[in-house]
Amino acid sequence: MPALPEPLAHFLLPEDGERPPKRERTRRQLLQAAVQVLSARGLAGTSIQEIARVAGMAPGTVYNHFRTREEIFEALAVALSTTLNERVVQSYQGIEDGAQRMSIGMRRFLWLGETSPAWALLLMQLSMAFPQVIELIKPYSLGDLRLARSQGRFRVADEEAAIDMVFGTCLRAMTRIAEGEVAAPQAYVSELLQMVLCGLGMAPADAAEVMARPLPPFALPAAPLAARARRRLA
Amino acid sequence: MPALPEPLAHFLLPEDGERPPKRERTRRQLLQAAVQVLSARGLAGTSIQEIARVAGMAPGTVYNHFRTREEIFEALAVALSTTLNERVVQSYQGIEDGAQRMSIGMRRFLWLGETSPAWALLLMQLSMAFPQVIELIKPYSLGDLRLARSQGRFRVADEEAAIDMVFGTCLRAMTRIAEGEVAAPQAYVSELLQMVLCGLGMAPADAAEVMARPLPPFALPAAPLAARARRRLA
Amino acid sequence: MPALPEPLAHFLLPEDGERPPKRERTRRQLLQAAVQVLSARGLAGTSIQEIARVAGMAPGTVYNHFRTREEIFEALAVALSTTLNERVVQSYQGIEDGAQRMSIGMRRFLWLGETSPAWALLLMQLSMAFPQVIELIKPYSLGDLRLARSQGRFRVADEEAAIDMVFGTCLRAMTRIAEGEVAAPQAYVSELLQMVLCGLGMAPADAAEVMARPLPPFALPAAPLAARARRRLA
Amino acid sequence: MPALPEPLAHFLLPEDGERPPKRERTRRQLLQAAVQVLSARGLAGTSIQEIARVAGMAPGTVYNHFRTREEIFEALAVALSTTLNERVVQSYQGIEDGAQRMSIGMRRFLWLGETSPAWALLLMQLSMAFPQVIELIKPYSLGDLRLARSQGRFRVADEEAAIDMVFGTCLRAMTRIAEGEVAAPQAYVSELLQMVLCGLGMAPADAAEVMARPLPPFALPAAPLAARARRRLA
DNA sequence: CATGAATGAGTATTCATTCAT
DNA sequence: TATGAATGAATACTCATTCAT
Numbered sequence: 001m002p003a004l005p006e007p008l009a010h011f012l013l014p015e016d017g018e019r020p021p022k023r024e025r026t027r028r029q030l031l032q033a034a035v036q037v038l039s040a041r042g043l044a045g046t047s048i049q050e051i052a053r054v055a056g057m058a059p060g061t062v063y064n065h066f067r068t069r070e071e072i073f074e075a076l077a078v079a080l081s082t083t084l085n086e087r088v089v090q091s092y093q094g095i096e097d098g099a100q101r102m103s104i105g106m107r108r109f110l111w112l113g114e115t116s117p118a119w120a121l122l123l124m125q126l127s128m129a130f131p132q133v134i135e136l137i138k139p140y141s142l143g144d145l146r147l148a149r150s151q152g153r154f155r156v157a158d159e160e161a162a163i164d165m166v167f168g169t170c171l172r173a174m175t176r177i178a179e180g181e182v183a184a185p186q187a188y189v190s191e192l193l194q195m196v197l198c199g200l201g202m203a204p205a206d207a208a209e210v211m212a213r214p215l216p217p218f219a220l221p222a223a224p225l226a227a228r229a230r231r232r233l234a
Numbered sequence: 235m236p237a238l239p240e241p242l243a244h245f246l247l248p249e250d251g252e253r254p255p256k257r258e259r260t261r262r263q264l265l266q267a268a269v270q271v272l273s274a275r276g277l278a279g280t281s282i283q284e285i286a287r288v289a290g291m292a293p294g295t296v297y298n299h300f301r302t303r304e305e306i307f308e309a310l311a312v313a314l315s316t317t318l319n320e321r322v323v324q325s326y327q328g329i330e331d332g333a334q335r336m337s338i339g340m341r342r343f344l345w346l347g348e349t350s351p352a353w354a355l356l357l358m359q360l361s362m363a364f365p366q367v368i369e370l371i372k373p374y375s376l377g378d379l380r381l382a383r384s385q386g387r388f389r390v391a392d393e394e395a396a397i398d399m400v401f402g403t404c405l406r407a408m409t410r411i412a413e414g415e416v417a418a419p420q421a422y423v424s425e426l427l428q429m430v431l432c433g434l435g436m437a438p439a440d441a442a443e444v445m446a447r448p449l450p451p452f453a454l455p456a457a458p459l460a461a462r463a464r465r466r467l468a
Numbered sequence: 469m470p471a472l473p474e475p476l477a478h479f480l481l482p483e484d485g486e487r488p489p490k491r492e493r494t495r496r497q498l499l500q501a502a503v504q505v506l507s508a509r510g511l512a513g514t515s516i517q518e519i520a521r522v523a524g525m526a527p528g529t530v531y532n533h534f535r536t537r538e539e540i541f542e543a544l545a546v547a548l549s550t551t552l553n554e555r556v557v558q559s560y561q562g563i564e565d566g567a568q569r570m571s572i573g574m575r576r577f578l579w580l581g582e583t584s585p586a587w588a589l590l591l592m593q594l595s596m597a598f599p600q601v602i603e604l605i606k607p608y609s610l611g612d613l614r615l616a617r618s619q620g621r622f623r624v625a626d627e628e629a630a631i632d633m634v635f636g637t638c639l640r641a642m643t644r645i646a647e648g649e650v651a652a653p654q655a656y657v658s659e660l661l662q663m664v665l666c667g668l669g670m671a672p673a674d675a676a677e678v679m680a681r682p683l684p685p686f687a688l689p690a691a692p693l694a695a696r697a698r699r700r701l702a
Numbered sequence: 703m704p705a706l707p708e709p710l711a712h713f714l715l716p717e718d719g720e721r722p723p724k725r726e727r728t729r730r731q732l733l734q735a736a737v738q739v740l741s742a743r744g745l746a747g748t749s750i751q752e753i754a755r756v757a758g759m760a761p762g763t764v765y766n767h768f769r770t771r772e773e774i775f776e777a778l779a780v781a782l783s784t785t786l787n788e789r790v791v792q793s794y795q796g797i798e799d800g801a802q803r804m805s806i807g808m809r810r811f812l813w814l815g816e817t818s819p820a821w822a823l824l825l826m827q828l829s830m831a832f833p834q835v836i837e838l839i840k841p842y843s844l845g846d847l848r849l850a851r852s853q854g855r856f857r858v859a860d861e862e863a864a865i866d867m868v869f870g871t872c873l874r875a876m877t878r879i880a881e882g883e884v885a886a887p888q889a890y891v892s893e894l895l896q897m898v899l900c901g902l903g904m905a906p907a908d909a910a911e912v913m914a915r916p917l918p919p920f921a922l923p924a925a926p927l928a929a930r931a932r933r934r935l936a
Numbered sequence: 937c938a939t940g941a942a943t944g945a946g947t948a949t950t951c952a953t954t955c956a957t
Numbered sequence: 958t959a960t961g962a963a964t965g966a967a968t969a970c971t972c973a974t975t976c977a978t
Contacts, residue, residue: 023937044278047972058939060975069973128362155438158425160416161407165429168406169399176398191392195399199433204389256957257962282948292964294950299962303948491958512746515951526960528954537952596830623906626893628884629875633897636874637867644866659860663867667901672857724978725941750969760943762971767941771969 004119005112005218011083027065029055031079034072039118043073043125077126081133084112084123089140091216098148099202102166103210105141106193108218109170113177114185120178124171134167141166148200155201162200169196238353239346239452245317261299263289265313268306273352277307277359311360315367318346318357323374325450332382333436337444339375340404340427342452347411348419354412358405368401375400382434389435396434403430472587473580473686479551495533497523499547502540507586511541511593545594549601552580552591557608559684566616567670570634571678573609574661576686577638581645582653588646592639602635609634616668623669630668637664706821707814707920713785729767731757733781736774741820745775745827779828783835786814786825791842793918800850801904804868805912807843808895810920811872815879816887822880826873836869843868850902857903864902871898 033055052059113120127133148154197207267289286293300306347354361367382388390396431441501523520527560572581588595601616622665675735757754761794806815822829835850856858864899909
């Protein structure tokens, strides 16, 4: 399975210089194995025994970390969604324009479909089975939506409907991109998101201007304090 | 399982006055049973044996009509999608305005989520597993989109992206409505589709006006000639 | 399936100019279909439904002709064995030397393995499941064996053992030839049967001499009287 | 199922004083159960579920030891053939005369048909489905054949044909004996093998002399060193 | 904690046979 | 006689989960 783009790649790996306790290490190995099998076989086709086999462990071991088959997938769904979320939000930390913040979120999301189709499809699979995947992202989108509205950038009558349009469009577009059905993803994304922004009440010119701004880089998170301290000593 | 609204209810039933041959009758009973089980247990949880049991038949009988487990679901997906499609298109037969045609399609679709949540969720399940469900509808949407564009009602740069926004939004909205997560579906649908129409390039006022027009009735299809003739004789 | 050599080919076909009643014709079609399926799938893998399908009939029809699955195979076994037997015996009708008669029987048998491997393997399959295949041939072999003994050509202490050596050797050799494991069947058969004849008490020189005599032609049977009569009228 | 004669009986049992690990014990229990069911129902009629039932285990357990239905039968075929082979070869270890070695092999083989008909028939069944059964024995027979030839005892033109006569005759004779069709097996075997030896080029008197020599005892193998040591300590 | 053998209910699918038409 | 839809028991194989070691 092709690696995730850097800022996401480590969501299952120990932080730099970090050496998590064995229990945690085993758990991550299992989740990594689950990713592999899920990508290859799909949710329904993924068995505990194969996850264990891929992780190089005995089937029984899985149950020392997860009470149930479902629990593995759910843990994975939450971890993946949370990490993606964190990184995206962090990438537009300094930006004040609600419309731009939201456009960045959507662009980053669709960018994942283009650069890591396997991961994107995995995320889609999990989002269907585990609503948390989306529920975890929603608050951030809603925050940006309200910000943009208060700034007079969006003109939205029904927040709920707006969020549904945003997520519905992005989920579908991500799938189509990841499945290789979109010939020129860059242009496609640009046009698609301009339409969405217009739907949210922006004038076409403003939407185009927002989409023309550069996408801020997608950085690694600052290492947690403890890890940073340890690294300094080494 | 609550009945489908009238114009759809008969997609598995014999036409009025029709008495299909036994083979066809059994096939429909099986599909009906499949609907029940699918709704209750979900795609992955639906076994051939339970379909047979619900249909009051032996497991082997299923294989006189479908070569494979998949084939049942696929047949159901296609039948459901096709019927819905036919009825919707028929309901706006006389209407010339592309924007209105498209808005009617979307409204009718979401209306199904409201009036027949179980059926709507079934359709969603099937649409994930069988792309045909959507591919069968696409050409009609695309036709209306182009019509509206040629009439100067829509201003769309990328047809593909536009279609994805339409379908993505409607699929997600339909699910949320069917799952009862939307408090006031009427208003929600109105606002949602106005946003979509704006995204497709309409001015807010025009979008509002289109959405204000009445939804044409959803009629039973004219019976096929042969059936009508037979009925007249009876 | 490659045709059987002429004198055997017609064991499932109507005699020349013959037009058997429909019942008989259907029965033969079923047996022919059974041959095809058996050759392709083996005894255990042959289903009634496929025989019917290959014969272009409904499964139920089979049961108008055979009470049971077994019965088809048995009928086929007996028919095939009987026909082969008849033709072989007929081919050495005029020959008086018991040793030669027996050698001809064995040669003809192995010749089938070489010229019609598929049929030979079918015959082997059937002979394992239906002892009749062999029991039908035995009396003829035994007759020839006794003749040769009374002529002082064979020196055999135990008839039963002799017959078992003959059949055991021929059955195994036929299989190996039919499966293509024998590089030079002609020489192989010659050496093999010389050994068998020596085992039956002949001197090597006599055995060689018998095997050097030409194999009499394998002719079509004289048509049965009734058929001949009918043909003359036509 | 009647026990196998001693030297063969243990091919599924732990060596004396041995206590194999659990996995191995279970595997042998499964093979033993397979023997029972195969003998009673035949190859085609033997189901995994019945093997498991007879072994007192759950059906799934079988698949922890054999990947496939076939694999059980094959494992059994190989184990049975190998053990028989080993014991026979060992029983004529010190004998130098190739003709005698070969005659002992054949006699022992047919003796199994007489003393353990059920096992013999099982072996026949397996030998039809799994050529390995015979292929494993062939090299030894071929070795003896060549030895006898080099000693001037056999006069054989075609090794391949000779081996086929030997195996063909023995397989058929074994079946007939095991099925109780032979009234006086001792005499029968003696006459049969004299014929075979004559076929291989011996003079009748020599063949009779070889067959008159006593059959060497059929001993248990020397226990492996480790096992012997352990036993001494106990 | 990790192991991995064992479990046993569950699954899709096949197929000989019956029987109403 | 032929049909072919229906039957329903049978079967190989899977897999989440348990538990003794």
